[in-house]
Amino acid sequence: MIHRRRVLAALLAAMLPAFAGLAAPAAAQNKTITVASTTSTEDSGLFGHILPVFEKETGIAVKVVAQGTGQALETARRGDADVVFVHAKAQEEAFVSEGFGIERFDVMYNDFVIIGPAGDPAGIAGTADATAALKRIDEAEAPFVSRGDKSGTHTAELRLWKEAGLDPAAEGGDWYRSIGQGMGAALNTASAMNAYVLADRATWLSFKNRGDLKVLVEGDKRLFNQYGVILVNPQKHPHVKADLGQSFVDWLISPEGQATIAGYRIDGQQLFFPNAPEKRT
Amino acid sequence: MAETATAWQLIIGGDPTLFAILRLSLVVSLSAVAVAALVGMPFGALLALTSFRGRGAVVVVLNGLMGLPPVVVGLGVYLLLSRSGPLGDLGLLYTPSAMIIAQAVLVLPIIAALARQTIEDLWRDYRDEFVAMGVGPAERVAALVWDGRYSLLTALLAGFGRAAAEVGTVMIVGGNIDGFTRTMTTAIALETSKGDLPLALGLGILLVAVILVVNAAAWTLRSVGEAGRTA
Amino acid sequence: MRHQVFHELPLVLDAVSLRAGSVAILDRVDLSIEAGAPILVIGPNGSGKTSLLRVAMGLTVPTDGRVLWGGRLAAPPVRRAFVFQRPVMLRRSVLANVTFSLARAGCPWAQRRSRAEALLERVGLADLAGRAAPALSGGEKQRLALARALAREPELLLLDEPTANLDPAAARRVEAIVGEAATAGVKIVLATHDLGQARRLAGEIVFMTHGRVRERGAAPAFFAAPSTPEARAFLAGDIVL
Incomplete structure (x- = not known):
């Protein structure tokens, strides 16, 4: 019997550490935004390159849901993202004119x-x-x-x-x-x-x-393949983290964000070319 | 094989990212099984021990739901948890909690159906003795669940296997967010789409190994338990 | 304790019939069982012995007629117990099988272990207390079933062919336990097709064919001079249809 108990306890103890950390990501959630973006930005490793820089500077963690542009815009329409970062200008402009987005900014192209x-x-x-x-x-x-x-x-x-x-x-x-x-x-x-x-x-x-x-x-x-970024309209979805989302948008089109994008290379080849408008508020 | 070598490198390398993904997969799937068991076991027991009009239909539907397509479950839970859905205010979409909910829904019918079968078979054995001993309904359920615990463990393992191996629900409701909701299966899907097939297969081998380890642990539990009865 | 309140005896079967379709398994059986010497129910296969016992326990509800326990209808089992031809062991230890039955009979938690050990001592299974019950031999299972039944402190103990699947030595041990229980005042009703067993245990005989009680009487008189031709043929070892 004692032997049995011991094995049971060992099995339970082995499982505990797996659960211990579950609460940790939830705790960090307050300074977090969700960005609906495209597979190209995620799969190419761009986010892996620029997001740590952004987080280090602002303390805002960015959760990226990588989908096709159409699906990403739909996700944002439903209010499940704070920012969209996609590459289909006509669809993006429709998204803004329907009132789901505040304003669209060019960010980069490839x-x-x-x-x-x-x-x-x-x-x-x-x-x-x-x-x-x-x-x-x-x-x-x-x-x-x-x-x-x-x-x-x-x-x-x-x-x-x-x-x-x-x-x-x-x-x-x-x-x-x-x-x-x-x-x-x-x-x-x-x-x-x-x-x-x-x-x-x-x-x-x-x-x-x-x-x-x-x-x-x-x-x-x-x-030509233009990428644009849009903050989801908090008037449509009140829970949208407008301030944090705006910080991300601002950073992407800032000289520093633009330089970080330009700095991402694979085998010496630049993948994205920043082209945010010079004037910005 | 290159893939096996990749799997080994992943393990030996002790990559913390990989460990976090592995841990999330385990936590999500085990929690989902726990939630599903909490609901499914009593439901299965109840179904096994009661007779009512349409019971046969309920059993057939329950057995059929064992084949629920993960994508359909994922979509249903997505629409439920989305900000525009009825439970949107909870803000659970794209979190591990959402993945646990979706997987719990997915494996609930498996656990309930297998529990029903196990308990019904046992009840057929025990029925006369229990009536003769004057065993009341609540004691009956408790005794059947306890005596059927090793068979019910198999039901839990079946649920865990399905949860740990599926990609459809966690991709949709979790969003495969790097460092937050990326599990082994969504990571495998991602690496496949990036064309890194050796890494994808390496991760796959690792996932299978982890599922085997969980099953081995359950097996140990069972054999230790059964040895204890004859000691 | 709750079982002090009720009595199981007399057990009365009043015009009890049990039908499966057009077949009468029990056919207007009238039987009254009071405290006293063991009753042995005998008769050829298919004569309705098992059904009679199941109805007497309340396991099977008759199609017609009434069953009364201590004057009560549809009384749940309190001080009556049943031992099946093939007892089902709970998938637990031998000891836990007995404590389970004790718990159902209302035995307080603190006394269960000591009383279970005493019961196992009584049926000769004390050494096997920690063993898994399903792993016992046939004779051991039957003795454990008896311990479980006796745990209920029965006034009435019904046994359906308890030794049919046992070798003679194991059967004798079961008979001894049943005999002791009878001596201690438990009313025994035991169905058997083993005439030797009937002679050894019986105070009274109930002889059945075709779902009917054909004879009832003191064992010596029955064995000396059965009054029906069927009983005479049965005792002579002829096939009774």
């Missing part, structure tokens, strides 16, 4: 690139014209993976197809695969299928499972 297999069956490599490249993919009916998730990248992709005068989603060719998932999943799928895919450069640079894929088209002005 660019989209068209990725494809090294074999390049549609022969787009070297083209600087993104829409011409898409037309060739359409003509060749070469496999193309679409995010299909209303994300910023998906929105940009649909805009490019439209500018090319095509609508592959409606035409229903089986070479056009809409997967309804994040950037990473889309790249994994493209890698497995040797398909073309539109990706943001930051996610591509930090992506490790490239297989045969490489950047085939870049540099077109229409591949």
Whole structure:
């Protein structure tokens, strides 16, 4: 019997430390904001680089929920985030004009690139014209993976197809695969299928499972990818931590925040280019 | 294999971030099982010991709910806890508490259904003796739960296995926030999406190992307990 | 204690019938059982012995007729106990099986352990007190079932073929315990198809066929001169249909 008790006690004791720390994160919650952002900013490691700097300076911890732009804006609409930091300007402006956001600020940009297999069956490599490249993919009916998730990248992709005068989603060719998932999943799928895919450069640079894929088209002005930040309107959702959220927005577009963003590099390559307006209040 | 090597490096490296993720996974899943057991065990016992019109339908529904899709549970709890939802004022979305709630909902039917089966089988054995001994309803439940404790432990383990392995609910209601609501499974999903497949698989091997350790602990508990009865 | 208030005896079965569909398992049984010498219920397989005992315990509710315990209808078991042909052991220690029964019979917590040990001593299981009850042998299980039943300080003890699955030595030990209980004043009603056992234990015999009580009388008279042809055939070892 004594032996039994001892084993029981040992098992319980082994489990206790796991529970001991549970209250700790909750205690730190008072100076915390939730930011709904995109997979590209999180997966590329940008937040891992800039958030510690911000927290050290202001004592505000930032919890990032990484989703597609469409989902991130929806999260904010429901009042589940204090700040949105996304990359689909038209959707962002709609969000502000509906009254869910206070004001939208440009923060930074990078660019989209068209990725494809090294074999390049549609022969787009070297083209600087993104829409011409898409037309060739359409003509060749070469496999193309679409995010299909209303994300910023998906929105940009649909805009490019439209500018090319095509609508592959409606035409229903089986070479056009809409997967309804994040950037990473889309790249994994493209890698497995040797398909073309539109990706943001930051996610591509930090992506490790490239297989045969490489950047085939870049540099077109229409591949410009602008990120914006918006404080959620506390008049819509009174619990929004407007002061702390505003501090984050202010910091992102401040010279210091901008410099921190510019300082993030992978293999010596800069991933995001700050472009917040000079004048700020 | 490279993945096994990665798993070993993760363990040997003693990375504090990894430890925190592992701990959160354990805390969330074990708490969820505890909450589900608190509700599910008495419910299962009650269902085992009562007869009423439509009982068969309740049993079928309960058994069916064992296959609840995690994403559906996650979505339901999300809509409930979202600031725009009925329980939004609690501010629980994107916290470990939300993940515990969602996983508890997910494993509740498993624990309740298995408890019902266990206790009903035992009750079939005990029924006549209990009637002959004049055992009242409350004593009956207590005695059946106590005597069925080792089988009920298996029900808890089944619940824990499901909770620890699922990614659907914790991703939606937890948000996979770095250092706050990132669990083993959401970390695996994240590393997969980043294309770091060896790291993802390494984490996966680690998760399986942890689930095995919990099961081994339960097994020890059970065999020590049973040895005690014959000592 | 609560069981001082009620009496289980006399036990009266008043025109009791038990039907399963069109089959009469018990057919208008009238039986009155008072304090006194053990009653042995005998008869061929399927004659209704087990059903008679279950109805007498209150485990089975008859389709027709009334059962009265000390003049009360539908009385929950207080000072009556039952030993099954295959007793079910609680998945606990031998000692805990007895303390459980003591607790249900209203024994105060402080006395349970000592009384349980005394009961185990009485049935010869004191050495096995810490053993898991489900791991006992058949004879040991039956003696533990007797200890559990005696823990209720019964006025009436019903036993359904308690030795049917036991070897002769184990059966004798069970008989000895039952005999002691009878001597101590417990009314024994025991169903058996073992005529030797009936001769050894009986004060009275109840002989059944086809769900009916065919004869009831003092054991010596019954064995010397059964009055029905079925009983004569049964005692002669013929197959009684």
